[in-house]
Amino acid sequence: GESVGLHLPTLSVQEGDNSIINCAYSNSASDYFIWYKQESGKGPQFIIDIRSNMDKRQGQRVTVLLNKTVKHLSLQIAATQPGDSAVYFCAENRETSGSRLTFGEGTQLTVNP
Amino acid sequence: DSGVTQTPKHLITATGQRVTLRCSPRSGDLSVYWYQQSLDQGLQFLIQYYNGEERAKGNILERFSAQQFPDLHSELNLSSLELGDSALYFCASSLGGSQVGSPLHFGNGTRLTVT
Numbered sequence: 001g002e003s004v005g006l007h008l009p010t011l012s013v014q015e016g017d018n019s020i021i022n023c024a025y026s027n028s029a030s031d032y033f034i035w036y037k038q039e040s041g042k043g044p045q046f047i048i049d050i051r052s053n054m055d056k057r058q059g060q061r062v063t064v065l066l067n068k069t070v071k072h073l074s075l076q077i078a079a080t081q082p083g084d085s086a087v088y089f090c091a092e093n094r095e096t097s098g099s100r101l102t103f104g105e106g107t108q109l110t111v112n113p
Numbered sequence: 114d115s116g117v118t119q120t121p122k123h124l125i126t127a128t129g130q131r132v133t134l135r136c137s138p139r140s141g142d143l144s145v146y147w148y149q150q151s152l153d154q155g156l157q158f159l160i161q162y163y164n165g166e167e168r169a170k171g172n173i174l175e176r177f178s179a180q181q182f183p184d185l186h187s188e189l190n191l192s193s194l195e196l197g198d199s200a201l202y203f204c205a206s207s208l209g210g211s212q213v214g215s216p217l218h219f220g221n222g223t224r225l226t227v228t
Contacts, residue, residue: 031213043115043203043219044156051214089155098169098211100146103156 012110019077021107023090026071032093034101035064035075039086047075047088077109085111116140117220119204125226131192134223138185138206144168145187146217147179150201162187163210194227201225 013019025033031052036044050057050064050073057064063076073090087108091101116139126132138145147159158171162181173179176194181187191198201224205217 034216036219041221043117043205043221045115046216046218049214049216091156093213098161099144099207099209099213099215099217100158100161100169100171101217102158103148105155 010108010110012112013080015080015082015111015113017080019080019084019109021075021088021109023073023104024071025073025092027092027094028071029096030092030094033066033073034091036089036091037086038089044089080111082111082113085109115218115220117204117206117218119220119223121223123224125228126194127228128194128196130194131190132194132225134189134202136187136204136220139218142206142208143185144207144210145181146205147189148203148205150203156203168210196227199225199227
């Protein structure tokens with residue numbers, strides 16, 4: 001079936017290190033991908049997005065890479081800080097499903113001081 | 114702050130009861146989406162409304178219903194509640210109704226506990 005999923009449920013890094021969170025998707029028709037951050041007790045917060053006609057997009061301390069050949073998406077966080085500790089979700093959007101998003105299961109990122 | 118407001122923040126009720134969750138979208142957004150997040154689960158799409166009309170439906174139970182009012186706020190009604198309905202319910206909004214390429218902006222959710 002069609003799905004957006006994450007490779008690892010948990011990731012633990014040291015403060016100051018770079019973090020890489022991965023996501024696999026199975027629908028080659030997906031057009032648009034988003035990374036969300038969810039802190040405890042809060043709703044998902046938009047981090048960065050990328051369209052399927054791009055391979056890479058950079059934001060402030062974050063980079064999203066899209067490899068359409070292997071249907072793989074990753075989020076790189078530079079110089080990870082304790083405030084980055086949260087659950088990270090990838091989500092996809094495809095034209096056939098309108099504007100709604102399909103979410104993966106999430107990766108818990110823990111940053112150790 | 115995403116600009117999406119959800120009330121109440123917490124709700125505790127008994128099995129068999131009915132509750133209403135409320136959402137006010139960001140100013141200017143015409144679409145409202147409802148998602149359910151169970152313990153250790155991702156976000157499951159329930160339903161979308163655009164400018165008062167139902168636009169898309171996901172895995173929403175027949176016991177659940179929603180509507181969007183002329184002022185664009187939305188309500189999610191959950192009836193004949195079961196223990197398994199305990200979850201976080203999130204509302205999100207976006208400007209458009211069907212175009213690809215717009216992020217959804219989420220509220221902080223309503224935590225529903227059914228006892």
